[in-house]
Structures are given as structure tokens and as C-alpha cells.
Amino acid sequence: MDRIQTYFSGGAIDRMSALRKDAQSLQRLLEQPSTYLLPVSQGEVLVRDGKPALLGFADISIATHQQIPTLEQLVYLGRISDLDLFAFNTRSTSSFSVPQDCKFLSGRELMGSVDNASASLLAYARGILNWHDTHMFCGHCGAPNCSTEGGFVMKCSACSQRSFPRLDPAIIVLVAHENRCLLGRQANWPEQRFSTIAGFAEPGENLEDAVRREVLEETNVRVGSCNYLASQPWPFPSALMVGFHAEGLSTDIKLNDAELIEAGWFSREDLRSSSIVLPPRQSIAFELIAAWHDQCSDIRLGELPASAEFNAPSA
Ligand SMILES: [Zn+2]
Numbered sequence: 001m002d003r004i005q006t007y008f009s010g011g012a013i014d015r016m017s018a019l020r021k022d023a024q025s026l027q028r029l030l031e032q033p034s035t036y037l038l039p040v041s042q043g044e045v046l047v048r049d050g051k052p053a054l055l056g057f058a059d060i061s062i063a064t065h066q067q068i069p070t071l072e073q074l075v076y077l078g079r080i081s082d083l084d085l086f087a088f089n090t091r092s093t094s095s096f097s098v099p100q101d102c103k104f105l106s107g108r109e110l111m112g113s114v115d116n117a118s119a120s121l122l123a124y125a126r127g128i129l130n131w132h133d134t135h136m137f138c139g140h141c142g143a144p145n146c147s148t149e150g151g152f153v154m155k156c157s158a159c160s161q162r163s164f165p166r167l168d169p170a171i172i173v174l175v176a177h178e179n180r181c182l183l184g185r186q187a188n189w190p191e192q193r194f195s196t197i198a199g200f201a202e203p204g205e206n207l208e209d210a211v212r213r214e215v216l217e218e219t220n221v222r223v224g225s226c227n228y229l230a231s232q233p234w235p236f237p238s239a240l241m242v243g244f245h246a247e248g249l250s251t252d253i254k255l256n257d258a259e260l261i262e263a264g265w266f267s268r269e270d271l272r273s274s275s276i277v278l279p280p281r282q283s284i285a286f287e288l289i290a291a292w293h294d295q296c297s298d299i300r301l302g303e304l305p306a307s308a309e310f311n312a313p314s315a
Pocket residue numbers: 138139140141142143156157158159160161
């Protein structure tokens with residue numbers, strides 16, 4: 001099977017991680033005309049014409065009313081096409097005027113409105129600044145944290161405890177039994193909307209354990225073999241979805257917890273019918289469903305009209 005390139009991943013940026021510890025070089029980058037800032041405001045990223053809105057320092061000076069950010073207020077994202085990019089948290093300035101032709105988009109608004117490479121960069125900037133916003137204080141002693149190493153380390157101003165960008169690993173799985181697959185519906189979804197089973201991994205279990213536990217908890221279906229297929233950064237706010245195909249060992253469904261209001265087994269014909277609303281095409285849930293569907297069909301699920309989609313993502 002071809003490798004699945006999920007939305008929000010696979011951007012072209014070179015993260016230049018060795019530069020993060022070199023504050024002098026990062027400082028020098030701030031004086032280069034090839035350096036641009038990508039503004040992020042409370043989880044919303046600045047977009048212009050369907051692309052990340054990259055602002056030079058002259059633009060930033062106008063937008064911030066002369067409050068030029070310092071290195072400590074920026075996160076070095078890396079280099080792309082000879083441009084050095086920093087994420088700029090507008091929280092660090094008292095005012096920010098949105099430049100003409102630009103607008104801030106939420107993570108969910110990005111889906112489908114920007115291409116994959118742009119989505120990857122915007123999710124990256126949004127994710128790292130979300131971590132900044134939620135780690136302003138030391139989890140150890142409660143004193144304020146300071147951003148260091150290009151924004152990739154938060155260091156406590158009192159006890160020097162260091163913390164690092166966090167991700168929440170979650171599994172997402174298409175369980176199949178013979179020629180049907182297991183999908184569920186959450187209570188707040190429209191009646192025909194179904195998706196794969198998903199949930200966060202917990203301490204003391206590997207991802208395969210998490211697959212078996214989540215499927216059993218949510219549907220009472222026992223899972224045998226499970227195979228990794230693809231993963232997707234899911235910046236709502238910081239999940240990493242790890243996608244599997246798994247074999248169902250039993251078929252009787254019982255909703256053991258309150259996660260799902262409905263679950264069932266669906267054939268490939270069901271997936272193509274108008275009676276089912278599939279997850280958004282930018283989601284790994286759709287990729288997992290389509291990969292299973294396409295294994296035994298001449299029809300490509302992703303090439304069918306997208307009308308049978310519910311245009312709101314979920315984990
Ligand atoms: Zn501390």
C-alpha cells in the first residue's frame with residue numbers, strides 16, 4: 001500500500017533544530033531581510049490568499065504599532081526556500097492590527113481552505129504556541145517560565161526546571177471483520193455521521209494496548225491483530241493520531257461507555273451510499289476508511305463526490 005500523506009503533515013520546512021541552541025545565530029537572523037514572522041493569535045493563524053501570511057519586520061512594525069518582538073517572544077520554526085521563519089504570538093504585544101488581505105483562521109477553519117503544505121506549517125506554528133500559552137508557569141514550583149532554545153524549551157525562572165513541547169498520543173482504528181468495518185457515532189454528531197474508533201493512549205500501555213482497550217470500552221468488540229497504517233498531527237490542540245487497521249475477533253456490539261451513542265458494522269456498499277456521512281477528507285479517519293474500502297473495490301472512495309461528508313472534524 002502506498003504511504004498515506006495525511007493533512008497537517010509533510011510540509012517542506014527544514015526545522016534546523018541545531019540552530020535552536022545558538023542564540024547568537026538566531027539573533028542575527030532577526031536582522032536578515034529573508035526572515036519572516038508568522039503571527040498566531042489565541043490558536044488562530046494568519047492567512048492570506050490561502051497561504052500562511054508571512055510578515056517581514058516592516059509589516060510587523062506596522063501591525064504591532066512599533067512593538068518589535070524580541071527573540072524571547074518568538075519561536076524559530078526553521079527554514080523554507082531560503083526564508084527563515086519564526087512564529088509570533090500576538091499575545092506578546094498589546095495591540096495587533098490585522099494587515100490588509102489577511103485574516104486569522106482557527107484550526108478547524110484551516111481544514112480544506114489551505115493546501116497540505118500550508119496546513120502543516122500552520123499546525124506547527126499553532127501547536128508550539130499553544131504549548132507556550134499553556135505552560136507559562138512551572139509545573140514543578142509555579143514560578144513563571146521563560147522561553148529559551150528558539151522557543152522549544154520552557155525554563156523555570158526559579159527552579160530551572162525545563163519542559164518541552166508536548167503531544168498527546170491517540171490511537172484511531174478501523175476495525176474490520178470479514179467484509180464489514182466497525183464505525184461509531186458520537187452523541188453530538190448528525191444522525192448519519194459515523195467514524196472510526198479513537199481515544200488517547202494512557203500511561204503504562206503501548207499503542208496496540210490502547211487500540212484493544214478503546215475498542216472494547218466503546219463497543220465491546222474484541223480486537224486481534226492490529227497494524228500501523230499512518231499518523232496525523234491533530235492540532236486540536238496537540239494530539240498525534242496514530243492510525244491502525246485491526247481485525248475484529250467478535251461482532252456483538254455493546255456500548256460500554258458514554259463515548260458513542262451508536263455503533264455498527266458497515267459494508268463497502270454502505271460506505272458509498274448516501275445513508276452514511278463520512279468524516280472530512282482531511283482527517284486520518286477518512287484515510288483509514290478509504291484505505292480499507294479501496295483494498296477490495298475498483299472504486300476509490302476518495303474519488304467519489306464529496307457531498308456525503310459532514311464538514312466538521314472530530315478526533
Ligand atoms: Zn520551577
